[in-house]
Amino acid sequence: MNIKTIMVIGAGQMGNGIAQVAAQAGYTVYMNDIAQEIVDKGVETISGSLDRLVKKEKITAADKESILGRITPVTTYDEAANCDLAVEAVVEKMEIKAKIFGELDRIAPPHAILASNTSSLPITGIAACTKRPEKVIGMHFMNPVPVMKLVEVINGLATDPDVTKTVREAAESMGKVPVECRDVPGFVSNRVLMVMLNEALWELYEGVATAEGIDQIMKLGMNHPMGPLALADLIGLDTVLSILEVLQDGYGDPKYRPCPLLKSYVSAGWLGRKTGRGIYLYS
Ligand SMILES: NC(=O)c1ccc[n+]([C@@H]2O[C@H](COP(=O)([O-])OP(=O)(O)OC[C@H]3O[C@@H](n4cnc5c(N)ncnc54)[C@H](O)[C@@H]3O)[C@@H](O)[C@H]2O)c1
Known part of the structure; x- marks a missing residue:
């Protein structure tokens, strides 16, 4: 599957890092949170992180502008209608994640993959909040996202192997190394x-x-x-x-x-x- 547009839900320390590496890899990114000032702070953090890369001459000032230009901060889930992959990175609370996955499932196109950056919650349980459990997967980035190489890829009971393959490829395109594991509490890490x-x-x-x-x-x-x-x-x-x-x-x-x-x-x-x-x- 060809991923072009990624929606990141949660603009906290993990969410803004995921939005950054996705935009650096060339994806169109929507970064969502519950309030405008939180998404604005997320963009500010990304801008500061890109400034450090410019200083180290890893990217140019023009690269920075085009990376930021690929990120649209939003406060509704409506933009999920345009995404091929959603990566949820909100607080580690099952009831909040469950609600979000229900919403994403309702809004996102049928082909879209819904991933969670959860550190420990059951992917199979999150998948059960949707009508597409085969398209739900764990995509566990490490903190700080722009620096850390690993993405732990967690297969729920129903996850389709093609979905796993697509998510592995997306992680690799962001310069990460995906490693798979089963859906057990806390995963491996x-x-x-x-x-x-x-x-x-x-x-x-x-x-x-x-x-x-x-x-x-x-x-x-x-x-x-x-x-x-x-x-x-x-x-x-x-x-x-x-x-x-x-x-x-x-x-x-x-x-x-x-x-x-x-x-x-x-x-x-x-x-x-x-x-x-x-x-x-x-x-
Ligand atoms: N902190 C880490 O080192 C780390 C590492 C890997 C994975 N994770 C996982 O990533 C997720 C986020 O952790 P974090 O450290 O970024 O937390 P954080 O507190 O920095 O950010 C969480 C964000 O979620 C937002 N949020 C809450 N409810 C929301 C909703 N309904 N819709 C949209 N946004 C909402 C909050 O406003 C906040 O900005 C958690 O599941 C955590 O377990 C964290």
Whole structure:
């Protein structure tokens, strides 16, 4: 299938990154969010990210303008009527994603593929909110999207292999490496990663070491480019909590129980970099 137009739903840290790499690959992009100021902020973030590429001489100033010119910020789902592929990247809440997939299914043309960037929610369950479960798939980009190579491609129970092939090709056209896995809670990436991040939060909660100490031990000792607490702040503590809840619910195993410290930070609105405060302070 020939993908020309992509709609990205959600203009937050993942959504604007996906819109950027899609526009850089030459696709026509609609970037949607619930309010004009949020999509405008998304465009601003993309513009800043492209400025850094111009500075590094990876693209020209003219390239930047044409990439931005391919992105139309929108606040309705109507533009889904023109898309060949929709990539949903809104908050990690099943009820919100379910509603969006119902809407996209109603508006998008029958050939359109509906993908979710979910970190952990069941693709099969999301697909069941539509009348085209064979065209629903997980397209899990990593953060920050313009930098990270991987796209984890998650096949739901009903996903058509041709849809998987098309999504793999689309990911490759954006300079990414697609790797497939089955639809299990947390997929491959977050089933492994979240246990580590949660354990680091438990260590902080128990006073085993300072946040800086925990991160430094993992960086210097394991050669991780970022410590687990700094990474949790980058991902967003609300997202980390939602993923742990999906893992706990999905496997019924107490090893995934979220650390109480994580819950209090989320209830305080200290969500990490995106709010200027999480485990660390950013302002
Ligand atoms: N943060 C990460 O490191 C990371 C990595 C991979 C995947 N993900 C997944 O990507 C998704 C988005 O995460 P994020 O970090 O970009 O979150 P974010 O909080 O930065 O952005 C979420 C955006 O969704 C928007 N939104 C909420 N309801 C909406 C609706 N009904 N219609 C349109 N937009 C709506 C919000 O306004 C917000 O701008 C989640 O499913 C998350 O699990 C996150």
